[in-house]
Amino acid sequence: MSAHCIALITLLAPLASAAIIALFLRRQGTLAATLSTLTAALIAAGGLSLAFTGARFDGTVDWLTLGNFTLLLGIKFDDLAALMISVVGVVGLCVHVFSLGYMHDDAAKARYFGGLSIFMFSMLGIVLADNLFMIFIFWELVGFSSYILINHYYERQSAADASKKAFIVNRVGDFGFLLGIIACYYAFGTVNLAEITDKVQGGTAVAAMIPLLLFCGAVGKSAQVPLHVWLPDAMEGPTPVSALIHAATMVAAGIFMLCRIEPLFAAAPVALTVVMWVGAITALYAALCAITQSDIKKVLAYSTLSQLGYMVAAFGLGRLDILPEGETGKLTFITAGAAAAMFHLTTHAFFKALMFLGSGSVIHGCHHEQDIFKMGGLAKKMKWTFITFTIGVLAIIGMPGLAGFFSKDAILYLAMENNTPVFIILAFSAVLTAFYMTRLWRLVFFGAPRSDAASHAHEGGFSLVLPLIVLAILSAAGGYTALYGNVFDAVWSQIPVAHGSAHTTILIVSVAVMVLGAGFAFLLYKPASTDALAAKSPGLFALLALLKESFDAAYNWYVAKVQQRFAMLVEFLERIFLSGLIIRGLAGVVGLVGLGARALHVGSLHAYVYWFLFGAAILWAFAGGWLN
Amino acid sequence: MSPELIHAAADNRWAAIAPEISLGCLALFLLVLEVFLPKKKHVIIPTLAIVGQIGLLIGFLWNLRDASFVAHETFNGLLRHTQEGQFMRVFFMLSSILVSILGVIALAKQKMPKIEFFHIVMVVSAAMMLLTQSNHFVLFFVALETVTVGFYILVSYFRSSPLSLEAGLKYLITGALSSGILLFGIVLLYGVAGNPTLPGSSAESMNFNALRVFLEANPENFLASVGIVFVLAGVAFKIGAVPFQIWIPDVYQGAPTPVTAFLAVASKAAGFGVLLILTQRVFPSYSDLTTPVLSAMAIATILFGNLAALTQHNVKRLIGLSGVSHAGYLLIAVIAANTQPLAIGAVYFYLFAYLLASFAVFGVMTHIAGPNDADQDLEHYTGLAKTHPFLGAVLAIGIGSLAGIPPLAGFMGKLFIFIAAFKAGLYTLLAVAIIGVVVSIYYYFGWIKAAYFETWSAPVLDGETDTRPTRTPVGLMAGVTLASLAAATIVLGFYQGALGQWLLTK
């Protein structure tokens, strides 16, 4: 079977699965789950085989031609796509398997797995796309699948609101993205990624506006400030969904897309700077917000935001002045920042999916209790979960030797080399990361159970544990690029690696950061049912909470007070002026004239004779030429 | 007798006016029957009148293939037989039949002598047939006055109703006034054109051909101009063009419904037939005068008719005023006919569509009308579509056609006029016509609304009587007639066939 064929099957299988579920398996939840999971396995198998057999190809087909506009659909399977498809395939499969257990008793299982299948289809579409229009198409579809999955518990008002918010906020980002694509189409005459690269490298000037507009898409999808507001709310969805979509893959699509269009940024450094600052601010802001959260998933959500900020910042940091030596045979992108971002994306996908699934396991064990202050003592009751979650925590806070350590180091190194303020911000964010993750970890797993639910907690079934183990292994080992062989060389070779004194410095910083954050957290938080920070420093706690609330408050204010009122004002104006004054007024005037004309028929013959006289006079005047 | 006289007498080729003669004879025969038939058997006379007329119409249509008189003049130039004339003959015979049919229904509600009604209708129809073939002012005037006098009688036919008589009086006085003006115009034209000192003058100066020659030779004669506008004023009265339209609502309301139909359709058509003859055959060289006159009339007519009808509740007045606006549209075509021969066909087509639609509507009105024929309110139509779906459907089709809604015949008529007007470059008139059509939608729609939409009607309390008159059940003959009118309106909208082809290639 040719590589094209495998790729196509991999891409279309989940679509078929979703279609079959939607059409025939609506009431057969178990069958639907099985089908969807098998599809996920097929994707993982197909994706990994493509990636690791080294098949690299592209191909297009004409999909819509109108006039001189042609929209092509095509596959571009290079190292970047191979890396991404591997991540999506593996994490996707894990989440599917986890879901089998987690969603076992859900009434709407079929809908859930159907949604997952659509998501897999859409995500694969983004990964494989060879042009921006195609990316956009699947981009939107990803948003849609996210919408249905967040809205899984639709009887909850909060879920309905969250799904709506996610979709609309994403649309705001897509607004810019689409404009960027169109601008790109006219600037380069093509939206094909390879052709754009050629043109840019061939010297075509790039207006900073184009990459920035495209970046809007990433801001929406990867939830960067100021469009980050949807992601914490998206935790209303089932936890495996959060793991897959809102941590590991979909939100990372923004980073992936940036890497895809990296040459444009390379040609427009201004845009790159903007991206860098957005990322850095997001990283810091989200980390600060995470500190005050009490919902286990919200903590993880803000952590995801923060890590996404990291990746974006990394991308924005751009190239290292000293290019590392290395193979450039299948080079499709050229800078260190992008490579670092992709690296962190990969490791983050593993450990964040792990932690989300772990939290899912916790929630499942605690009968859907999500408040960390009502947990405690789970280390004993849920051993597997505890162990794997711990690995995840260590990975994210940068314990040397685990996956997160390497990728975070690469980013910090790049920042240190390129931009000191950003370096400080990122380092501080890392401190905070360690702080809040440790806080979470302690509160959940240690001390005495602080609620009935926690005290009756138990480990879930095999399908819940297995994915955790797999992901834990990956979180531990995923940072060793050598393990992947040379299939992702185009990416891995660009990862900035510190040498010499820089290496030492960064190592020290990294470890210091971790120790500092974790240490503070250990000092501050004992397993308790109240927030220690709130008790000890209410001012600071309130400030942080305010920080978190401010965006939501601002948006809510905008929606309720500005947008809605403005809409009602416009409607009112239309009703009063257009339909009222102008239309009804005109009708009224005509009606009055009509009444007048009607009233001329007074019934008296004399009046009528005067009409005749008048008529004769007028005609006379015409005849005499006085009226011509 | 001198040879010329013999020749002149021999030129009276009576065969050329066989339809009119036979119609007149049929009318006389009815009177004779009334005298000789026993009282009890008088009931057959109306049926006989209708059947006889239908027979005449069929016979005439059969003989239409024989066009030996077409494009000839007979009766020493008093008559000129044209294809349009043949068309108008059919038109008037048709309307005579339809009026007779409506008359049967309407007269049944009133205790009135019947035979005279049919007699007068037929004589008037015959006179109109001659009128639209006239080629001489003497014949023109005599035929016109026959029509007018006939209408005086018909309008006041329901003599037990003061309203009918009042309408008769109003029609009488305004009609006589307009006849006076018309006559004065004719006299002036006759006098000027017979003036031997002027170029092109003729001894037979009341003959249209001679008059035309004279007018071409004297393009800016004041007396001729006055004569022309006065003649036009007389015709304007017939067609109900502003400012000679003012009598219409009152007379239409007071007149018996079939007569209203006759006035609205046949009298107006006769007016337009005459107007076309005059503008096309007699006054073309004075188009610099007639065009602005008719244009001003058209604009005022369309606007006035539609606006005045807007808030009208009495359906007879309503249809009268809407008829005024139709006259306005037709006037546009008459003006366009100066440069676009197509417009002539448009006028005839429009008239024909108008006949079908109007009689459909009047047919329904006749059934709805109560004992007080002048009181026919929109309110009487509430729920019509539910209680009498057939009448409702016919009404809707008729009104739709009058409003010019595709795919009904009335739309085609308007379309032809618009095309002709466009070709003639009459953009202002066209704009006014469009405004008129839009305004007219409102009141036509109101009528439909009354019949279809509003199912609510005031409850009849104890001790009160329902103010709405009882509706006459639809008889066989009326049913067939109304159905064929409606069907013809629809078919003619889709498929104009030979009729369209014939009218539009003139």
Add this chain to the structure above:
Amino acid sequence: MFSHLLLLSIAAPLAAAAVISAGLPTRAAKFVATLGFALPALIALHVWYHFPAGVGANYEFIQSYHTGLQALGIKLTLGLNGIALPLYVLAGLVGLAAGLYAIQSGAERLKTYLALLLIMQAGLMGAFSSVDIFFFYFFHELALIPTFIMVGVWGGKDRGYAAMKMTIYLTVGAMLSLLGLIAIYYKSGAENFDLITLRQTLLEDGIIAGTQNHIFGLLMFGFGILVSLWPLHTWAPLGYGAAPSSAAMLHAGVLKKFGLYGLVQIAVPLLPLGATHWAMPLAWLAVVGNLIVIGLITIAQRDLKQMVGYSSVMHMGYAFLGVATLSAVGAGGVVLMMVAHGFSVALLFLLSTSVYHRTQTFDLTEMGGLVQKAPVLAAFFVTATMASIGLPGLANFWGELTIFVAAWKFSPLLTVLAVSGVVISAIYGLRAAARVFFGQPTEAFAKVIAEKPPVDLRWSEKIPALILLAALFFIGFWPKSLSVPLNAALEEVYPSKAPVITIVGQ
């Protein structure tokens, strides 16, 4: 037989309507109506399938019939090119869906309702398969008239006013466009209504610029009213709010596209200079008026049906913008958009009514949580909403995307404003879906549930909905099925090499 397929697709529903109104028993009437709706749909599918690949520039399946207007250059010429084909298919399928829905709707006076709907269907099939621009207009009107009656008789609240307003607005629009078409007919010098001949004539010798501007202005505002161009749109939400669902489906889904189709197929290609003159104003009206102002107004709606109505007005903004780009890309986008919007808005109207049957209200603030009782309905509704807000994979996306692409070249600023419509439509679309289906039922709705537990979508609703959904998905996944013939036609009509028509006397 096969060469007269297009005629059959018009005649079949008409015949069905005639047979039904002749008074069939209800069961038989339903059967005949099903046939009357199915046949055009089948013919549309047949024609679609057999449409010669890649041709499209020429008219296929062409047949001419004489109806008696040859003298005016009017013949009933039926045929399809790549631009007409998509709309023809749209008409067939939406007609079938609306028809099936109506047959099972249990409306009062069902037979009349079905007959009217069938007439509408015939008009739609005719309008999009007419090569003759007169019949194009004619069939549009044929389809339009039943709408008024259906709104007036079977409509919801305010139906009287809504029907009246709709009638007057649409009459104005129709009149203006009729004038425009006549103007093209006359000014082209071809004196022919046949689009093919007109094009050829104008290719050789175009109309001078000033005249083109006037004619295009007429057509733009005439068609603009029909398509609800801001600020001439106020009839639309009102009318759709009041219209019975099948009528709203057919009108908003198909009939409204007539105006855009006229602009794309007739006005822009034949009047390139006029189009250029008006492009900017049109684009600004479309973007600021339809997209932004109406978009905001849509957000402010509380009534579900009104909201769908307003959203349909808003989406027309994209289409107008596409027309204004005067390019093959834009025009193609408009056609795709029309088809997609037709299916999706019809589906939304259908489902809104289904929602109403379960909630007894259209007020969005009085519903909620319906998904728990009717998950399939919810799924359909969400899918329809997604389609209407342009989700890829559903048909609407292609149209919007291509229009945006075309618009950027025309004016980046306007494109930016227009793309913001994507956000606006997401806001109101999702909000409506959420208010109706998600969360917990409101108190008012809880009461309704308690009294009469809502059931999920019935088959009588599901089948029409599935037809529409299937079409949305099919085109969404396989746009080529329409775009290949469409593009072939556009290459011919909108060649990328300017100017389309050589201009004399400029």
Add this chain to the structure above:
Amino acid sequence: MSDIFFYLFAALTAGSALAVVFTKNTVASALSLLVSLVGVSALFILLDAFLLAALMVFVYAGAVVALFLFIVMLIDSHGGDRKPFKKATLVSGFLAFALLVLGLASFAKRGAQEVIAFDAPSASVPVGASLRAYGEQLFTTYLLPVQIVGFLLLIAMLGVIVLSKKFEGMEDVK
């Protein structure tokens, strides 16, 4: 000589016409009409239309005015109970009169120029003088109108019957 007669009869005609309009009494109006018609018939004689002059007297003065008088006697027994003119009527009447005078003036001014070049009729046989000429015209050229007039009179007669006769079994005047 005939000039004097002309002015005499013209004055008589116009004067009595004014009297028709302005006398209060309806009977007086009818009688004035009679006088006016006689004046006209005298003018006809001046114009050599002897037959028409006779007809004018017989038909118009003799029959029509008699009919008028008869009806006046029948229904208008109170005589002229005309209400005094309202102010509005006076004003509009005055305006109307002004319009008519204006019209007349313009008619005289413009029309006169066009007919001024007339030859006075020469001494040859005046038209319309001979009865035979009427006969020939009416029964050759104008035979058709004569027939139509016949029908016109018939329907007029029928009309009068329908409007006035008491029919058996028909609803009638109270």
Add this chain to the structure above:
Amino acid sequence: MTVGLNEYLYLSAVLFAIGFFGVLLRKNTLVIYMCLELMLVASTVALVAFSHFNRTMDGNVFVFFILTVAAAEVAVGLAIIVALFRRRQTIQVEELNALKN
């Protein structure tokens, strides 16, 4: 200066105007009707004059018809007036306005 056509025409016009004025001014239906007759007569004066001066016969013959028509008209008109009077007991036009608006 002999009396020419002009003088007759003036007279005719004056008569016509007087008739018209009478129709305008008078309230009594009968008198109005008389005035209408005056207008017809005015036309006949012009007609006969034209006929005389133009030396054509047609005008005179036309007068013949006019007289007949006028007679018929008067007969019908008076019948209507009488019938109306029988029902309304008045022939004043301002009271005969049941039909209006």
